[in-house]
Every structure is written in structure tokens, then in C-alpha cells.
Amino acid sequence: MGREFIDLFDEWSENYNQTVSGDDPEYREVFEHYEHILAEVASLSAGVVIEFGVGTGNLTQQLLQRGLQVYGIEPSEGMRVQMEKRDLPCVLLNGDFLDFPTIEDNIDTIVSTYAFHHLTDIEKEQAISIYNNLLGESGKIVFADTLFIDEQARKDTEDHVRLLGHSHLLKDLQTEYYTTRGVLRDIFIRHGFSVTFKQLNRYVWLIEASRAQKNNPNINMSTNE
16 A cells, blocks of 8 residues: 555655755656646645645645645655654644545545555555545545556656666656556546546646536546546
């Protein structure tokens, strides 16, 4: 459930902000337009928010600036330490996408950036099923994450990274659980969501899934891509 990457998160926690700022050339394309990506997710969020994989709190801060109530879920102790240093007015909890403390408030939005790919496709479906039951009738999921249009796009990206000599990024692409747009679209549709995808850089897509119309039999749950 993503916890196999905890050691990586802990090691990365102290220099994560430098990496997302573009200081590491190997990951510069991955985090291109980083602040814009966070702003896109925050702009689509409302009400009471659960944020999975809060990391060092960059998205959390933007959510709070919009006046939203945030429950932050983070499995990495190293990341939680960095987050606590910022003393942001949110509830920070130890948990992950599938195993997290019970939250009594009604949840309006579930968000995450750069994290959902740490679940296998089977675990992604388990997570979406949980969130379907957790969200209110007008609730939504807003993720920004790396995925591929199809398997050819995956191969092309790996070839691109290999040509650049970015061995660490290539290892990430080959060992973490990046999915395809079609697989993720089908998961959301099976659980009653309508979903749209918008590409934000070479790697990252904005994924907005709404269950506001899930009980209307006249609604076609197709996607806008």
C-alpha cells in the first residue's frame, strides 16, 4: 500500500523542497510547473479536505490559504517531521492511502500530489472504493500524479529518460506503480465517478473525479480527455 517506499520518503524528506524547486536536474521535468500544479489542485478543492501524502506541506499550505479545513495523512516519519516544523494549522495524521485514522467530519474533497502511483492498480481500486464511501454526495477527488496515456507512451518516456542518462528517474519509472490513463479511468467509472484528465507537464496529469451525479441514471459516466 505504498509503505514499501517509506525509506525513500524518509531519505528524501530533508531535500524534497530543493528537488521540487528544480535544483536536481534529473527530476526537473517531473516537477516542471510545480507551483502551478499545486495551485490547480487547490483551486478545485472545497470544504473539508483529506490530503494523502502531505510530504513537506506545500499543497497543504495552499489549501489552508483558501480557508479550507485540512486533515493531512502522511506515512513517512521524516516527512511528518518536516511538516511539523512549518506549524501549519491542520490535523496531521500517521497513515496512508488505505490505512488511516477515522475522521468524523463529512469529507468534501480528497486530494494528493505525486503520491498515488505508489499504489498498485489493485490497491488504487481499493482506495477509490474507500473514498467513494467516505465522500459526501457532491464530493470529489483531485489528484495530480504521473501516469501514461498508454503503454507506448510509457516506453517512449523510459527511452527519453534513458537517453538523458537519468538512471535514478528511470529506476523510479520501472519500479513504482505508474498506471495508464485508461486503467485509472475505468477504476473511477466502476465506482460511480465521472473523471477528467488534464496534462500539466511531460509526466503529471490533473485528475478530477466527481461523484456528484453518481445516482442519476441518465448521466453518462464517460470522461473528458
